[in-house]
Amino acid sequence: MEELTGCLKHKQDENEEDSSLKAIVAQEDPAFYSDAAAYWDSVPATVNGMLGGFAHLNLADISGSDTFLRSVFKMKNPPGHGRAVDCGAGIGRITKHLLQKHFGKVDLVEQCQNFLDRAKENFKGSKKIGEFLCQGLQHFSPRPNTYDVVWCQWVLGHLTDADLEDFFRRMAYGLKPCGVIVVKENVTSSGKVELDEEDSSVTRPERQLLDIIERAELKILKNTKQPNFPKSLYEVNILCLKPKKKSILS
Ligand SMILES: C[S@@+](CC[C@H](N)C(=O)[O-])C[C@H]1O[C@@H](n2cnc3c(N)ncnc32)[C@H](O)[C@@H]1O
Numbered sequence: 001m002e003e004l005t006g007c008l009k010h011k012q013d014e015n016e017e018d019s020s021l022k023a024i025v026a027q028e029d030p031a032f033y034s035d036a037a038a039y040w041d042s043v044p045a046t047v048n049g050m051l052g053g054f055a056h057l058n059l060a061d062i063s064g065s066d067t068f069l070r071s072v073f074k075m076k077n078p079p080g081h082g083r084a085v086d087c088g089a090g091i092g093r094i095t096k097h098l099l100q101k102h103f104g105k106v107d108l109v110e111q112c113q114n115f116l117d118r119a120k121e122n123f124k125g126s127k128k129i130g131e132f133l134c135q136g137l138q139h140f141s142p143r144p145n146t147y148d149v150v151w152c153q154w155v156l157g158h159l160t161d162a163d164l165e166d167f168f169r170r171m172a173y174g175l176k177p178c179g180v181i182v183v184k185e186n187v188t189s190s191g192k193v194e195l196d197e198e199d200s201s202v203t204r205p206e207r208q209l210l211d212i213i214e215r216a217e218l219k220i221l222k223n224t225k226q227p228n229f230p231k232s233l234y235e236v237n238i239l240c241l242k243p244k245k246k247s248i249l250s
Contacts, residue, residue, distance in 0.1 A: 007154030088155025142174030168216035
């Protein structure tokens with residue numbers, strides 16, 4: 001099977017010492033975003049394209065997310081089932097197999113027009129889909145008090161650390177009073193941030209992701225691992241977050 005770089009990824013060789021430094025330097029360069037956009041423009045608008053050549057893991061991914069989301073709905077003061085947003089939605093794989101089953105409306109935010117066009121075709125006539133927003137997440141600013149769940153999967157490595165912190169703060173503002181942010185992302189086991197020069201993204205160690213979450217004044221309600229993925233791939237954390245401070249709107 002053709003293997004693309006993308007979300008599901010093989011772990012890097014831990015002896016690649018300068019990857020961590022390169023990852024820090026890369027985030028200072030405006031090309032960090034333009035290179036990623038150019039990379040994704042070259043990727044087929046298919047499930048296999050979204051999953052970096054690992055389409056056979058789609059079911060395991062969705063099943064892990066479904067179990068997680070159901071556990072979120074069982075929490076004390078759970079989010080509602082009204083409206084979710086799929087951040088870095090690609091062709092709408094997660095919306096199709098997961099989010100539209102749990103929410104009355106789902107908005108999609110995606111920077112690649114080609115992927116959004118495919119999503120529009122796939123969801124033609126569906127009453128479950130709200131807005132298709134062609135935008136980088138570094139610019140996405142939801143209206144206040146809008147979302148029950150903000151779903152971010154395999155995209156946050158495309159934001160610099162500083163932009164990720166700001167993104168989390170804006171998402172917190174866009175949540176309804178019991179709303180939550182779900183993050184599903186690869187983490188390194190080397191303890192270091194690793195750069196993927198092909199798709200222009202970083203994979204962070206869990207500690208670094210948690211530090212950014214802390215700086216954005218979010219609290220962690222759940223933090224688990226995606227089960228049943230091959231050991232050769234990066235581990236995937238699934239987190240449920242909510243703002244530490246009560247919104248002035250709630
Ligand atoms: C690995 S794919 C995952 C797509 C989808 N989340 C899924 O799991 O099926 C990464 C997606 O993030 C999008 N992306 C990359 N950088 C982005 C950015 N700065 N803002 C929004 N989306 C971005 C890509 O265009 C691509 O659709």
